[in-house]
Amino acid sequence: MSFLRMQETAHDQLIEHLLDVRTFSETITNSLEREDFVIQSMPDVSPAKWHLAHTTWFFETFVLEPSVPDYQLFHPQFRFLFNSYYNAVGDRHPRAHRGMLSRPTIDEVRKYRAYVDHALAKLNVEQLSDEVRSVIEIGIHHEQQHQELMLTDIKHVLNINPLRPAYRSDLTTPEPSEPQALSWSHFDSGIHQVGHAGDNFHFDNEAPRHEVLLRDFQLANRLTSNQEYLEFIEDRGYQRPELWLSEGWDAVQQLGWTCPLYWERVNDEWQTFTLAGMRDLHLQEPVTHVSFFEADAFARWKGCRLPTEFEWEHVAQIYQPGPQSNFVEEDLLHPRSAPTPDDQKSPAQLYGDAWEWTASPYIAYPGYHPPDGAIGEYNGKFMSSQWVLRGGSCVTSKSHIRPTYRNFFHPEKRWQFTGIRLAE
């Protein structure tokens, strides 16, 4: 598993960091009713209970079983129930049936977590192999990915309920401020390095670092706003096939799209469902919960295009995440309008707020090889039919993201916090 390098994290802090991350998973679910843990509102969604168990299964299977002599599994059938997609680990419970399981209960899952955390806490990091330490790092980032999924999944679960309950009633909604006018940052052509370099943690799909040839391009100074997207809607954007990719137009027709996910027309006003419940749509905020197809059609309507993932990464290597980025730590759990930038040249909102759809299909970098074994199924096998997103969102952990980070989803997916940044 040579592609994985250790973070600078001193060895003795690894387990502490791990347990902090593990705790945050439980924090996220504190406001849920027990019944909320069970629902799978569509095949993409997993019940919160499942996320809590699956991330635990990950450490049990890939860390404790190989490292702890005489380790006793918490429950022999959990190997089957909570495997997500690792063929190398054996058969698994069908994904679409995750919402059919009332047992184990959330109480039992919490016992499972405590049991595994207890064993993890007892690990002596110095005695672990580099490989196992690497897997712990992966497991931390894996758990952070599922934390983001828990938040987007529960949003879907609560929205499908006609009662539209809020996930948390104590969330604050910042007073929306008028975003800066749309402007463009120019970047020159040239051969640039992209992909991960250095010893920090990264996923296999961010490597190898390699050269790419970029042409002159311009990048928008901020995310597209709800106001701008509404103009697209009002200009009959969803009724004009010439603006859409063919598969996108099919999605519009078959799924009946007329606006972003979670927008609703109530008494002639646009409202939107947030993790704080239903509220008026703030036109100043970035548009989110749009598919790649909608992002692409919007860009075409604007006479622009989406940036490639390497254009984005080239810019992101210049402007690292700042302290004001809207990640999950801000505890807004919703994108906010673009702040006035400190530095006029820096595009706002590159990190956090909303994942940015790029014009790049998700494929391997030149010379890419997945690691051996089950961990090799983590990223590489999904390299068809998906598109790269960059930058993280308002429900991503700050320590999870970096300029080289590649997220990927199918082009019709809308339940993540996904938005639009234009390029030319």
Place this chain on the structure above:
Amino acid sequence: MSFLRMQETAHDQLIEHLLDVRTFSETITNSLEREDFVIQSMPDVSPAKWHLAHTTWFFETFVLEPSVPDYQLFHPQFRFLFNSYYNAVGDRHPRAHRGMLSRPTIDEVRKYRAYVDHALAKLNVEQLSDEVRSVIEIGIHHEQQHQELMLTDIKHVLNINPLRPAYRSDLTTPEPSEPQALSWSHFDSGIHQVGHAGDNFHFDNEAPRHEVLLRDFQLANRLTSNQEYLEFIEDRGYQRPELWLSEGWDAVQQLGWTCPLYWERVNDEWQTFTLAGMRDLHLQEPVTHVSFFEADAFARWKGCRLPTEFEWEHVAQIYQPGPQSNFVEEDLLHPRSAPTPDDQKSPAQLYGDAWEWTASPYIAYPGYHPPDGAIGEYNGKFMSSQWVLRGGSCVTSKSHIRPTYRNFFHPEKRWQFTGIRLAE
């Protein structure tokens, strides 16, 4: 609603009886984990939470709203969420999405029940119209039907879980005794009265009482046993299309049937899932969880047939339910082997144990008219493509059943306690 006559129940006992029945619904769910209340394991199944709420909605909608001045609904959207199929009451939540609702929680549903029960307890029966009293009677029987469904639905929910949890660990399984040998009771041809007569409660579909012409027939002295059904399996019953109706053979092929629902071959032994969990199959017990198609194919293989509903009813009018009948009050929640009959001429197990598929499609009696209004949607509109079952099962309330009672299901359904009695 002239078709509904009052039970002998004195007026002042009606509400008491109602509240007793309501309480039993909650008793049934005492052993459930909170997560168990949420699951819809297939479209036929409803979550236990939904059953508890829907039966409450029934009284709120059809009794309290029309009868109690200034009655305040517990929650305005419950009218939409917990309507099952009454078009006359308005739109309703899609049946197949009942398992998508985490809210209201079971705690809220219990508050809803308490709220409605409180209002029901305050009713002055003497001041109610005959019609409202009739609807209360219907509501009692309606609740009993949903009690049976809760037990069969939760059995399905727990069985679909790879952990196969038991519904109750305290259930007793009677030592199986060798059933009596199969023998036949003979009945003479003639014109007989069938259908409900008298003032007792009955459903609209049991009326009008009318004459039918029966031919000589013989009825088996007991239900078909697992042993007998196993012989059918071992004689390749599920591989021989000539034994099956065409739609039944399609079901065998498409659904992959090779044995009754809940039978499993484990280490070369037949086991079965019961409400007490997995256990060995007792060959002496009646076969249950078979579809009409399987009952029909088995009868054909035996060189016999299923009785018509009127043959069954003619016999049942002679032999009323006895004290030993295995209804839900016995708290076995599983059919038991046929007891030695007190009276050699009486067929055993006519009532309780397992619903008996008949050879009669479910259609209207001559002169049948459903009552006016939403209650008219209770039975009449289902009179196509279903078959009549008679006699109740081990999860039916004793006070719910009578010789004229007509249950009905589609011919491929297997999740109820449905069994076979042969005729010739």
Place this chain on the structure above:
Amino acid sequence: MSFLRMQETAHDQLIEHLLDVRTFSETITNSLEREDFVIQSMPDVSPAKWHLAHTTWFFETFVLEPSVPDYQLFHPQFRFLFNSYYNAVGDRHPRAHRGMLSRPTIDEVRKYRAYVDHALAKLNVEQLSDEVRSVIEIGIHHEQQHQELMLTDIKHVLNINPLRPAYRSDLTTPEPSEPQALSWSHFDSGIHQVGHAGDNFHFDNEAPRHEVLLRDFQLANRLTSNQEYLEFIEDRGYQRPELWLSEGWDAVQQLGWTCPLYWERVNDEWQTFTLAGMRDLHLQEPVTHVSFFEADAFARWKGCRLPTEFEWEHVAQIYQPGPQSNFVEEDLLHPRSAPTPDDQKSPAQLYGDAWEWTASPYIAYPGYHPPDGAIGEYNGKFMSSQWVLRGGSCVTSKSHIRPTYRNFFHPEKRWQFTGIRLAE
């Protein structure tokens, strides 16, 4: 095969009659283009080519192979390709793929027919067993059934084509005459004989003859007219769930029914597609191409009901088919308005014009047994979920029909010439 009795047909006329019927199959397809023979416009429909081959396969498989020593099959794979549903004969080509076969071409199918007809013509009837003679009789009636299907199937095939080509341009459309006013014939209660008696040919499902108990009833003097059905539509019949069986209402919603099949609203006028092409709807003609669900809803709207199959048969035994009945021999291929009856007491249109949906599910008569062998799969195995129709239609052969004849279809089917006669 004791249930099959020989027609009076002298033995030496049997083959002559057979070949006449066979010739009529080809007459029916004379007006088709070669491409028309290939299309399967929905799973219920079979290509005309398939009908011509399947009826030939029937004689080859059930008559020639068992009776002619050293009979050489025309083509070994036709056994597989042209078996409809006889499990006992072996595997078969999937029904839904019948429209995927360009080969054999219609020329080859015609050669197949000639080859088999030649062998049939050489049969010495005197030397055949009773059983084989019976199968020839069945084969004649089987071919007549497929002649009717060819006409209804090709109507569907041509209608699905946006060009709406006519099947035949030379068909005459009688000038519609005002039908008699709706009136009722009264029939007294009593025990009556139904089912086939005597030595004439009949299908197994018409036997055994047996007694039924009928109550007083009245039967409408003619079929329901388009005018009457239009009043149902205009009274919002397709928008009122209380008029429909539950499965019927589902069909209305899911299939988008707003009028009978083949009706179309063109420039604010009702038109209808006939085998002569599109033309104005004649309000005086009987309504046809309605499902059981529509017939049932219409009757409920009228405050009437459909007759049972035994009420119909009781009447039909009194009034046999007359010379003026509109069968396929009339060569109208469309129902015509009810003629003034010669005898005021005789209901018009009992035979021909349109099959009459009855209120009777299609089940076995008491004591029914299908014949042994593959022929036993002809009727008996379809005895679930279908409804009985009586009387034949404008595309039925006159020699095919009789008072005891039972046709059957699923309640949502509309592509046959199916109509409505009311009862009270």
Place this chain on the structure above:
Amino acid sequence: MSFLRMQETAHDQLIEHLLDVRTFSETITNSLEREDFVIQSMPDVSPAKWHLAHTTWFFETFVLEPSVPDYQLFHPQFRFLFNSYYNAVGDRHPRAHRGMLSRPTIDEVRKYRAYVDHALAKLNVEQLSDEVRSVIEIGIHHEQQHQELMLTDIKHVLNINPLRPAYRSDLTTPEPSEPQALSWSHFDSGIHQVGHAGDNFHFDNEAPRHEVLLRDFQLANRLTSNQEYLEFIEDRGYQRPELWLSEGWDAVQQLGWTCPLYWERVNDEWQTFTLAGMRDLHLQEPVTHVSFFEADAFARWKGCRLPTEFEWEHVAQIYQPGPQSNFVEEDLLHPRSAPTPDDQKSPAQLYGDAWEWTASPYIAYPGYHPPDGAIGEYNGKFMSSQWVLRGGSCVTSKSHIRPTYRNFFHPEKRWQFTGIRLAE
């Protein structure tokens, strides 16, 4: 439509060339039975009749209607029936129903072709606008694409028929010769030009010409052979999930793939269906009718990868198609084993034989813009979820292909002549 440049074709030869190409479409269908023209064996396939009509509709709609004053449409509804996917031209007949149309007959379609060809022959090229001349060029290439589709579609249509008829019985099968041993050609890294340059005809998706950065790579000297692919099968390639992309593994499971399309195991020997009918599989021939997923899994199993489209194009710009390339003009209609190369450095079979799956998703070149109007729907709107193939096949016209030509299909498609060339 500035992206389209005229071929050197002198103006007065344009129409002559057009009519030659049009004639070849009819030549291709000469061996078909009339019934063969009707079948749509799966949604991807169109009936041959439809191809002949649609290519005619193309010229009528995009050339004759705009250019010929008072042009009379052959049939007003053909605009609807034979539009493939041009939203800008209006509604269209649903793609999946193309096999439901018996009319127009093939005779009528041939009259349609003659009518349009007659009008095309009368065009005065000098008086046409550049734009119309461009569309004629596109129409020629469009017709050639449909010629290839007719051959692959009819192969599918005939193969789905259990009789497995040959498309042509006069096709010659070259004696298979042992292919050269697998070897590698090396190419150096650098910045290279790709995409179309010059005045010759090309499609919009081949432009603009632009620079790409290539790394050192090696390309296999020939296509992968059946022999090599069989080793993959025998090494359990179809049973090992670790070799497959996740969506590819899903396809294996759901579609039951165990070998390339058209391979069949008959009496323990591998046979294959060709346009000449069923015959033994020749191990020396290139493997064909594999999906991208199979090509990708095979390459992974070999420890290699597929080339990118720009690696391929870089090589192809060096080695142009030679006289021995196996295009449709060779009239083999099947790939043949790799010939000994004249020049040891030239990879064999770069052109013709089988389309080569590349590792490149089908997306736009930098600066790409589709042309205005309906013609703009030709290529650009399909730029999601598909992969680029290069080089043409044994059923491609020689004049249709060039080094910059980009074909594209979804990764699970197998009915085209698609093969594998390895890279490292």
